[in-house]
Amino acid sequence: IIGGAAYYIGGSRCSVGFAVTRGSTPGFTTAGHCGRAGSRTTSPTGTFQGSSFPGNDYAWVAAPNNTATPYVRGSGGANVTVRGSTQAAVGASICRSGSTTGWRCGVIRQHGASVTYQQGTVSGLTRTTACAEPGDSGGSFISGNQAQGMTSGGSGNCSVGGTTYHQPVNEALSVYGLTLR
Numbered sequence: 564i565i566g567g568a569a570y571y572i573g574g575s576r577c578s579v580g581f582a583v584t585r586g587s588t589p590g591f592t593t594a595g596h597c598g599r600a601g602s603r604t605t606s607p608t609g610t611f612q613g614s615s616f617p618g619n620d621y622a623w624v625a626a627p628n629n630t631a632t633p634y635v636r637g638s639g640g641a642n643v644t645v646r647g648s649t650q651a652a653v654g655a656s657i658c659r660s661g662s663t664t665g666w667r668c669g670v671i672r673q674h675g676a677s678v679t680y681q682q683g684t685v686s687g688l689t690r691t692t693a694c695a696e697p698g699d700s701g702g703s704f705i706s707g708n709q710a711q712g713m714t715s716g717g718s719g720n721c722s723v724g725g726t727t728y729h730q731p732v733n734e735a736l737s738v739y740g741l742t743l744r
C-alpha cells in the first residue's frame with residue numbers, strides 16, 4: 564500500500580491517500596466520495612470501514628492482506644517518505660500523487676474552504692494550485708515529508724492547469740483511530 568497508487572471499486576478507479584494501520588490492521592485513507600462503508604476494493608483487496616461524504620470527504624479502507632508502506636509515489640516513481648502530518652501554511656509548496664496524473668505540485672492558497680459538489684457541500688477543505696483529474700481522487704497531498712490530505716475535487720486539468728481541493732488527513736486519522744505508517 565503506497566500513497567498515490569490506483570485501487571478499484573466496482574468499475575471505477577480512485578487513488579490511495581496514505582497507508583495507515585488501525586491496531587494491527589493495515590489499510591489506507593482515501594476520499595469519502597470514492598466509496599461507502601462496506602464497499603469492496605480490488606488491487607489492493609479491501610473493504611471501506613468508514614466513509615464521510617458530503618460534509619467531509621474522507622474514508623478509510625482496511626486491506627488486511629497487504630503491507631502498508633510509509634511512502635507516497637513521487638516524481639518518476641521515486642518513494643517520498645511520510646514522516647508526520649503537520650499541516651502546512653497558506654503559501655507553502657505542496658505536491659500531490661494520484662493514479663491518473665502522477666506527481667503534480669503547486670501552492671496552498673486557502674484552508675477551511677467549502678466546495679459544493681452535485682451531492683452536497685464539503686467544508687474544511689484546503690485549496691491548492693496543484694492540478695488533478697478524474698481518478699486522482701483520494702490520492703495523497705504532501706508538503707515536504709508531512710502528509711496533508713486526500714484529493715477531493717476541483718476544476719481545470721493537468722493540460723491547462725487547475726485548482727484542486729484536499730480533505731485534511733488529520734481529521735480522518737482521529738475520527739477512525741488510524742496511525743500513519
Ligand code: TYR
Pocket residue numbers: 694695696697698699700714715716717718719720725726727
Ligand atoms: N473528483 C475527481 C475524482 O473523483 C478528481 C478530480 C480532481 C477531478 C480535480 C477533477 C479535478 O479538477 O476522481
